[in-house]
Amino acid sequence: MRHFIRSAAVAIAMATASTFTLSAAIAADLSGAGSTFIYPVFAKWADTYKKDTGVGLNYQSIGSGGGIKQVIAKTVTFGATDKPMSDADLEKNGLVQFPMVMGGIVPIVNLTGVKPGELVLDGKTLAQIYLGAITTWDDAAIKALNPSLTLPSTAIAVVHRSDGSGTTFNFTNYLVKLSPDWKDKVGSDTAVEWPTGVGAKGSEGVANTVKQTDGGIGYVEYAYAKQNNLSYSKMLNAAGKVVEPSLESFGAAASNADFKGAKNFNVIITNEPGDTTWPIAASTWVLIHKAPDDAAATGEALKFFAWAYKDGKETAKALDYVSIPDSVVDLIKASWKADIQAGGKPVYAGE
Amino acid sequence: MSAVQEALPAVRSSRDATVRRFALTDAIFHATTRAAAILVLVLLGGVAISLFAGSWQALSTFGFSFLTSESWNPVTEKFGALAPIYGTVITSAIAILIAVPLGIGIAIFLTELCPRPLRRPIGMAVELLAGIPSIIYGIWGLFVLAPFLQTTVQPLIISMFHGIPGLNGLFAGPPYGIGLLTSAMILAIMILPFITSITKDVFDTVPSVLKESAYGIGCTTWEVTRRVVIPYTRIGIMGGVMLALGRALGETMAVTFVIGNAHRISTSLFAPATTISATIANEFTEAVGDLYTSSLVALGLILFVITFLILAIARYMLMRIDARTGA
Numbered sequence: 001m002r003h004f005i006r007s008a009a010v011a012i013a014m015a016t017a018s019t020f021t022l023s024a025a026i027a028a029d030l031s032g033a034g035s036t037f038i039y040p041v042f043a044k045w046a047d048t049y050k051k052d053t054g055v056g057l058n059y060q061s062i063g064s065g066g067g068i069k070q071v072i073a074k075t076v077t078f079g080a081t082d083k084p085m086s087d088a089d090l091e092k093n094g095l096v097q098f099p100m101v102m103g104g105i106v107p108i109v110n111l112t113g114v115k116p117g118e119l120v121l122d123g124k125t126l127a128q129i130y131l132g133a134i135t136t137w138d139d140a141a142i143k144a145l146n147p148s149l150t151l152p153s154t155a156i157a158v159v160h161r162s163d164g165s166g167t168t169f170n171f172t173n174y175l176v177k178l179s180p181d182w183k184d185k186v187g188s189d190t191a192v193e194w195p196t197g198v199g200a201k202g203s204e205g206v207a208n209t210v211k212q213t214d215g216g217i218g219y220v221e222y223a224y225a226k227q228n229n230l231s232y233s234k235m236l237n238a239a240g241k242v243v244e245p246s247l248e249s250f251g252a253a254a255s256n257a258d259f260k261g262a263k264n265f266n267v268i269i270t271n272e273p274g275d276t277t278w279p280i281a282a283s284t285w286v287l288i289h290k291a292p293d294d295a296a297a298t299g300e301a302l303k304f305f306a307w308a309y310k311d312g313k314e315t316a317k318a319l320d321y322v323s324i325p326d327s328v329v330d331l332i333k334a335s336w337k338a339d340i341q342a343g344g345k346p347v348y349a350g351e
Numbered sequence: 352m353s354a355v356q357e358a359l360p361a362v363r364s365s366r367d368a369t370v371r372r373f374a375l376t377d378a379i380f381h382a383t384t385r386a387a388a389i390l391v392l393v394l395l396g397g398v399a400i401s402l403f404a405g406s407w408q409a410l411s412t413f414g415f416s417f418l419t420s421e422s423w424n425p426v427t428e429k430f431g432a433l434a435p436i437y438g439t440v441i442t443s444a445i446a447i448l449i450a451v452p453l454g455i456g457i458a459i460f461l462t463e464l465c466p467r468p469l470r471r472p473i474g475m476a477v478e479l480l481a482g483i484p485s486i487i488y489g490i491w492g493l494f495v496l497a498p499f500l501q502t503t504v505q506p507l508i509i510s511m512f513h514g515i516p517g518l519n520g521l522f523a524g525p526p527y528g529i530g531l532l533t534s535a536m537i538l539a540i541m542i543l544p545f546i547t548s549i550t551k552d553v554f555d556t557v558p559s560v561l562k563e564s565a566y567g568i569g570c571t572t573w574e575v576t577r578r579v580v581i582p583y584t585r586i587g588i589m590g591g592v593m594l595a596l597g598r599a600l601g602e603t604m605a606v607t608f609v610i611g612n613a614h615r616i617s618t619s620l621f622a623p624a625t626t627i628s629a630t631i632a633n634e635f636t637e638a639v640g641d642l643y644t645s646s647l648v649a650l651g652l653i654l655f656v657i658t659f660l661i662l663a664i665a666r667y668m669l670m671r672i673d674a675r676t677g678a
Contacts (some may be wrong), residue, residue, distance in 0.1 A: 164637020199612030
């Protein structure tokens with residue numbers, strides 16, 4: 001009986017959730033769903049934008065995969081994903097994609113006697129740790145990168161995401177580039193078959209598990225590591241230089257990304273060249289229909305994005321996101337005008 | 352005489368009308384309740400059919416190996432359900448091992464030994480355990496129980512059994528604090544009220560004559576419980592245990608927090624693992640690709656079948672004890 005009541009409660013919750021999205025679609029508010037990576041900055045932007053224009057944003061951070069599903073099903077005006085869609089999939093579903101914001105992913109560690117930013121790691125070692133090949137912190141490979149540190153013989157407790165996530169996609173994408181072993185055994189996706197370690201739900205789960213586990217290592221969005229005072233590591237980048245995670249080093253990764261030569265803005269910004277570049281940077285893309293059923297809503301959404309590119313820069317910076325460079329924004333707006341049309345006219349009427 | 356005879360048809364017709372009206376309301380009432388009952392069957396059938404349809408792609412792709420393979424690889428799209436099935440069964444089994452003695456102990460105390468004024472508060476407290484939402488159990492498990500196990504209990508046990516063959520594999524590190532055993536403990540607390548309340552109810556069905564006779568020939572309370580009460584209610588207790596097991600098998604949120612969500616089968620009880628419902632909850636939103644989604648639905652189908660069987664057995668056992676007490 002109690003079981004039954006519980007299922008009934010779930011059913012009711014689902015029903016209310018669906019009416020919620022329905023009512024959102026009816027209201028004048030913009031509706032979107034997807035990436036959790038971008039959620040904090042979307043929330044802040046939406047707040048300011050509503051004050052300025054009276055148009056609100058209803059964004060549900062349900063994960064990139066969910067965002068893709070919902071935008072295809074047309075239950076929301078736009079989706080947001082940290083893993084770009086392939087050209088074929090975009091074509092098949094009649095969608096366009098463009099980058100909205102960029103940020104960095106940092107390894108976080110919990111080691112007694114090692115302060116934030118003291119430890120140095122590189123992609124190869126990180127891959128060996130996540131493969132379960134390196135099992136203690138005083139392993140020769142880690143010592144070689146940190147000659148000045150006294151490392152304990154603590155066992156390494158590997159922590160990864162248990163839910164599918166764009167952060168995982170970018171992190172494993174970086175490991176694939178740096179480690180042939182990782183490429184053969186694991187590969188890269190929003191969820192992978194982890195050879196070792198424990199899964200934690202969401203970035204907050206990873207951060208919390210690392211915080212609690214002596215010898216723990218995990219990976220989270222930088223904003224998260226910073227706000228929680230977690231011990232992050234420095235990284236050896238593609239140019240062979242040791243870099244700190246910071247807005248500048250993420251920005252360097254972003255500025256080296258070649259969006260011009262890429263179809264559908266499909267550029268992954270891990271392991272980018274440049275002396276000051278942070279090697280594990282990530283973007284979030286917005287997905288929107290080329291031939292929208294509701295041209296007015298899509299027009300409003302594009303207006304909001306244009307506003308965010310221009311007037312949302314400070315907000316993004318405050319939250320440790322890197323804004324999309326103006327030169328790329330021009331490309332994005334050109335693609336809007338060319339691709340997103342209703343009744344033979346471009347939907348976007350702005351600059 | 353004739354006047355009476357003349358009046359009869361009118362009386363009869365009005366009586367007939369009343370009878371007909373009663374019959375009609377009865378028929379409507381009958382039909383409505385029956386429709387409600389059939390609706391449940393239709394819903395259940397619908398769930399089963401949609402689960403089957405949704406999992407068809409995975410089942411036809413992997414066939415029987417879906418049940419025997421441990422690989423769960425979204426990159427290469429090779430899926431097998433063995434690790435989640437293992438985690439589901441093991442956590443529930445350990446939870447039952449912990450909760451059954453506790454639950455029966457509480458029930459015996461409440462029905463046989465407890466001083467009257469204490470009976471209600473203790474009963475209420477146990478019932479309240481059932482009212483705590485599972486997300487609260489999950490958060491409590493993650494922030495309170497897991498760190499406690501990690502820093503105190505687990506290292507102690509690991510060093511205690513270190514070097515004892517067999518047991519050292521069962522309690523092998525590193526101590527993450529979360530894992531199979533932690534989930535099983537949380538589940539045990541969650542299913543305790545089910546076992547306790549059902550056991551208490553079936554204990555109350557034992558005829559006092561039996562108990563009094565036993566006391567009369569000089570049995571101790573322990574002997575009465577052991578030789579009279581428990582044998583008499585064995586099937587009912589089993590039914591309660593099965594019901595609790597059904598609850599443990601399907602628990603999602605609390606387990607997701609503390610199981611460690613790793614698609615691996617390991618002998619250590621401290622190792623991270625995963626269960627069917629935790630896997631679905633974790634991966635459904637992000638599952639892009641038909642085969643991936645279908646494999647998750649197939650997991651759901653497996654859980655549906657397991658839970659259905661367990662609950663059917665539980666119902667059957669409870670029915671048997673009802674039949675006996677009703678007779």
